[in-house]
Amino acid sequence: DAKTTQPPSMDCAEGRAANLPCNHSTISGNEYVYWYRQIHSQGPQYIIHGLKNNETNEMASLIITEDRKSSTLILPHATLRDTAVYYCIVRDTGGYQKVTFGTGTKLQVIP
Amino acid sequence: ETGVTQTPRHLVMGMTNKKSLKCEQHLGHNAMYWYKQSAKKPLELMFVYNFKEQTENNSVPSRFSPECPNSSHLFLHLHTLQPEDSALYLCASSQDPGPTDTQYFGPGTRLTVL
Numbered sequence A: 001d002a003k004t005t006q007p008p009s010m011d012c013a014e015g016r017a018a019n020l021p022c023n024h025s026t027i028s029g030n031e032y033v034y035w036y037r038q039i040h041s042q043g044p045q046y047i048i049h050g051l052k053n054n055e056t057n058e059m060a061s062l063i064i065t066e067d068r069k070s071s072t073l074i075l076p077h078a079t080l081r082d083t084a085v086y087y088c089i090v091r092d093t094g095g096y097q098k099v100t101f102g103t104g105t106k107l108q109v110i111p
Numbered sequence B: 001e002t003g004v005t006q007t008p009r010h011l012v013m014g015m016t017n018k019k020s021l022k023c024e025q026h027l028g029h030n031a032m033y034w035y036k037q038s039a040k041k042p043l044e045l046m047f048v049y050n051f052k053e054q055t056e057n058n059s060v061p062s063r064f065s066p067e068c069p070n071s072s073h074l075f076l077h078l079h080t081l082q083p084e085d086s087a088l089y090l091c092a093s094s095q096d097p098g099p100t101d102t103q104y105f106g107p108g109t110r111l112t113v114l
Helices: none
Strands: A009-013 A018-023 A032-038 A045-050 A061-064 A070-075 A084-091 A105-110 B004-007 B010-013 B018-025 B031-037 B044-050 B053-057 B064-070 B073-079 B087-094 B109-113
Touching: A009 A018, A018 A032, A018 A084, A018 A105, A032 A061, A045 A061, A045 A070, A045 A084, A070 A084, B004 B087, B010 B018, B018 B031, B018 B087, B031 B073, B044 B064, B044 B073, B053 B064
Parallel strands: A009 A105, B010 B109
Antiparallel strands: A018 A070, A032 A045, A032 A084, A061 A070, A084 A105, B004 B018, B018 B073, B031 B044, B031 B087, B044 B053, B064 B073, B087 B109
16 A cells, blocks of 8 residues: 555644645555544544545545645635544555555644 | 444443444445554454455454344444453445445444453
8 A cells, every 4th residue: 555644733723724735655546545534533534535636525625736646635614623633545456445544634623 | 424323332341241233334335344443553454345245354353253134234243352352443334345435434333341
C-alpha cells in the first residue's frame, strides 16, 4: 500500500474552511485517495474519494495535485461537529480491499 | 446514519463467557467486514464475506468465530476471550469487495474483557 503522511493535529475556527493536507508521494497510477473521519469512539465515516480529478460532495471537496503525490480535503464551513480524526488513505489494488488507517489528523474546531 | 447498525454498542464480558456481536446493513451490499480497533493501534481487518462466503481471514484466533447467514447480516461469536481482546469492533459493508468500493462502517461495539 502507498503510505500517507498527515499532520497530527490542526485547529480551525468555526465557520471557516478547514484544509487538511495529505502526502502520498508513492501512490501508483490506479490507486484511489479516500478520506474518512472518526469521531471519538464511533465508527469511521466515509467522506469522499478520488483518482485524478478534484471531487466535491455535500460534505467536502477533495483537491488532488496533478502529480497525485498529495491531496487536500476541504471542509468549506467547519462546525463543532466536524471535530474528529481525519484519515487519508490509499486503496491498493490487490485482493479484497481492506481499509488501512494511519494516524490521521486530529481536527479541533474552535468556537 | 450510514445504513450499518451494530448491537450491542457496549459489552462487558468475562474470559469464560460466550457472547455474540451483530451487524446488519440496509444498503443492499454484497460484502461485509469485521475490523478490530485497539487503542493507539491501526484498524485491523479480521474477516471479509462476499455473498455470504468468507473470503478472507487475517490470521484471527479461533476464539473469534464469524457467521454470515445472508448478505445483510454478520455475526461475530466470542468465546474464552482475553483481556487484550478489549477493543472497538467495527462492521463495514460495501457493494463489492473491490479496490474502489466504498466501505461504510457501523458505529462499533465497545468490548471490554475482564
